[in-house]
Amino acid sequence: MGIIITDKNKSHHFIKFKRNKINLGSGGMETSLKHKRVLTGNEAIARGFYEAGGTIAASYPGSPTVEVLEKLKEYKELYAEFSTNEKVALEVAIGGSFYGARSMAIMKHVGVNIALDPLMTFTQTPTNGGFLLVTGDDPGLASSQNEQDNRLLGKFANMGILDVADSQEAKDFTKKALEISEAFSAPMMLRITSRVCHSRSTVTVEERQEVKAKGINYDKEKFCMIPPGSIKAQIFMRERLNKLEEYAYTTDLNRLELKEDTDTLIITSGLVYYNLKELDPNASIWKLGLIYPISEKKAKEITSKFKKVIVIEEMMPFIENELKLMGIHCEGKKHFSFTGELDIQNIAEGLYEAGILPEKKVYAKRFVETVPRAPLFCTGCPHRPTFDLLKKSKAKVVIGDIGCYSLAMLFPFEQSNIIISMGASIGITKGLRKAMSKDDQDEPLVAVIGDGTFFHSGLSTFVNMLHRKEDKENITLIVLDNRTTAMTGGQPNASSGLYNERDDMKVGIKTLLESLGFDRVKEINQYDYKAAEKIFKEEIAYEGLSIIVANGPCALKYNMEKPHFYVDPNICISCRACIRTNCPPLRMIKYEGIEKLKSSIDKDMCVGCSVCAQVCPVNAIKSSKNIGREDEKVDN
The missing domain is CATH 3.40.50.970 (Thiamin diphosphate (ThDP)-binding fold, Pyr/PP domains)
Structure with missing residues (x-):
């Protein structure tokens, strides 16, 4: 027996009749029972921070991670803001962490460049409240001016790094990262890529666990980063990473999937893992969740049992280079591209070249081909x-x-x-x-x-x-x-x-x-x-x-909707002055009884900005507010 409840997000949940208390919280429908939702990776990160008792979150909007903070703002139990830039967002989160509250900063990959100055010094200090930096990397440059791999910046900043493969991991790794941060006094990086940010999958949702802030740690030597304190901090960072590497030996964030009768091991992380699984190659797989630091002891124990070790990762050969620094022979970028996403076809071609797949196949594309459309300003954009x-x-x-x-x-x-x-x-x-x-x-x-x-x-x-x-x-x-x-x-x-x-x-x-x-x-x-x-x-x-x-107000944001304009084809001289303003509702069409093409305005697209009417040299473009709709000379 049970009932179906619809929460404020129009998600449906089947609740069995039990004695457990049902509480409708401010962050959506909460129950003492675990239940499932379909969430994007971004929504899952927000949910994970909420469930982990997160208190302070700050971000600067940048694709692919915009929705994390948008979602966090719905949870009244925590403070979330869009800061003026990524550096300020990081500093706001740092302040929350210094008070001993679980804190998170979220930004796209290039935003970390802006935040790098305080980050490089903050990571020398012991973490008081759990601290997490979420970076949205963009393989394939879907919405970015470069394709930098922030795993390198995470290592550069002496941070532990988790790599997310799907929405469930996005939620779980967010919670786990905050726990690790507090256990090892270490700031953590959660790396998520555009495809995982925006794709949806099933996530088990749980209740929020309140975590009380510890209060300020007044040990000046640990938190005032000027010599000689910062000199001691270098040794502290090294010791902290060594402890994290010991943790990496036993953690269940990394898992080994053994296949019988194979002498090949594939090491991978993130979304690439699921693309690889669809191919089901004749190889064992070591799937990494904690990608830095990697336990050298564990890596040598595992790889020593295989003749061939292949690393598959998007963008830079980060994991590959880490293994090679340990003296482990492996191949990676020799067979796989250093740029763009690695889909099933890319992986299949690389594995065929490496001698893992017996034949070269053509796999169905993940995307439906559509008519290409150049990006352009919105209708009425100022x-x-x-x-x-x-x-x-x-x-x-x-x-x-x-x-x-x-x-x-x-x-x-x-x-x-x-x-x-x-x-x-x-x-x-x-x-x-x-x-x-x-x-x-x-x-x-x-x-x-x-x-x-x-x-x-x-x-x-x-x-x-x-x-x-x-x-x-x-x-x-x-x-x-x-x-x-x-x-x-x-x-x-x-x-x-x-x-x-x-x-x-x-x-x-x-x-x-x-x-x-x-x-x-x-x-x-x-x-x-x-x-x-x-x-x-x-x-x-x-x-x-x-x-x-x-x-001039953003026409989309502020819902500009004034009376639309129309063209009188009997006045229009086909000079195309209005067309050259390049507003989407404008085009040249053939009117009945008129031989020459004349300008036209799609009344359903027009928001009434009036620019086309202002550039018309003969006043052929008029506002519909001046006449009855039955008299409009509009032909769309």
Whole structure:
């Protein structure tokens, strides 16, 4: 006997009638019984932190790990925030750990670069409350500017590293990592890849176990990292890793799956393990969950029983190199790519080349082929008119940055010559300008940076622009302020509170820049095409440093939905001025009774931003608010 209960996430759970107390908690439906849910890897990490009694979590939004913090914010028993950047997020989590509370910082792989300065010193200290750094690596560069393998950074920072294969492991390893962290006074890294972050699998869900914070440890020598304390910390780190290696000898995080009548061992970790299992090769498998440190004693005991040892891992030969440093002969990257994901076909080809599979087969693709579509700005995006104006301005050198506006590098705008990393556009522009000035080149330079990136890592670069500023050096800096971190799903930033009441930070970028000492800061409405065009011409022609703060709410985040526009084909002259703004609802079509192709607007896509109407030279584009719907001359 039992009942089916639907929780607030519309998940269904069959609950048997028992005497156990049922408690509907704030983090979804909780029971004293274990039950199952289908979760993404990201959701599972959040669940694991919640169940482990986690207290402090901080992140900066970046794919593939955005949803971890989004989910954590639903649990009222803990504190979770999107910080201004990854360094700050790490420091917030470090503060929680210093108080003895279980803490976690979450970021994409390149975010660890931003956080590396405090991380490299924090890992010298003994962990007071369990500490976990979650890094979302991106094999294949699904949403990133590089493919760095953060297992190398974890080792560099003297951290223990767990590698996640599916959602159940994502939850379990999160809890286990916090336990290990406290048992060995060691900060831990949880490495998860894009595919596991976003894929779903069944997870056993349990109750939260409250873990009381220990309070501050007042031993200054252990936590004030200046000589001579930091010198002693180096020895402490080494001893701590040695203890972790002893733990690696017995841990059930690593498991050996023996197959009879084979002299081949395959060593792997993460999602690659499941792709390998589908092939069912004639080999034993040593599946690693704790990938650093690896127990040298255990590795030698296991590998000594096999003639051939193959390591299969995505990206860098991390495990392979660790084994070779132990004097263990093995092969890996000799047969498998150093870049991209390793799917079943890739693994099969590598194992055939290594002589493990007897024949070369073609396996079904994991993905359904779809019609390719180039990425583009959303309908009504305020950045669209800005880059249309930049293209018309004939600015030859535009330095881009990381955000939605990175798409301006692509057709049809093609308005970014350089894109490197978050916040880099301003510093790069200064270096370019100084080098060009030395060569007597006075070509105007334009740099763009978004509001989220401005607060993330742009402020210090703007301050640096004031250093040795020359009056005649032509630089135009454009801050694209749509009041949200749009590219990762609309998380708040420091200016979001100016657009809505639920966000508590209300930093005005123009006011802030003027308070820093910039004397030429203009503010424009990106949707006011004519006024913006005038400002752009003036500032790009200005011989000196000028800043344009281009305002306009993210049409997607703030649900822009004004009366749609339509085209009167009898007025339209087919000049395509509206089409060149590259807004998705616009296209050229054949109207009945009119020979020439004329412009058209899909009323179901149009959000009423009005930019197309502003650029039309003959006023053929009109707002539907001025007439009855029955009179609209719309042909979609």
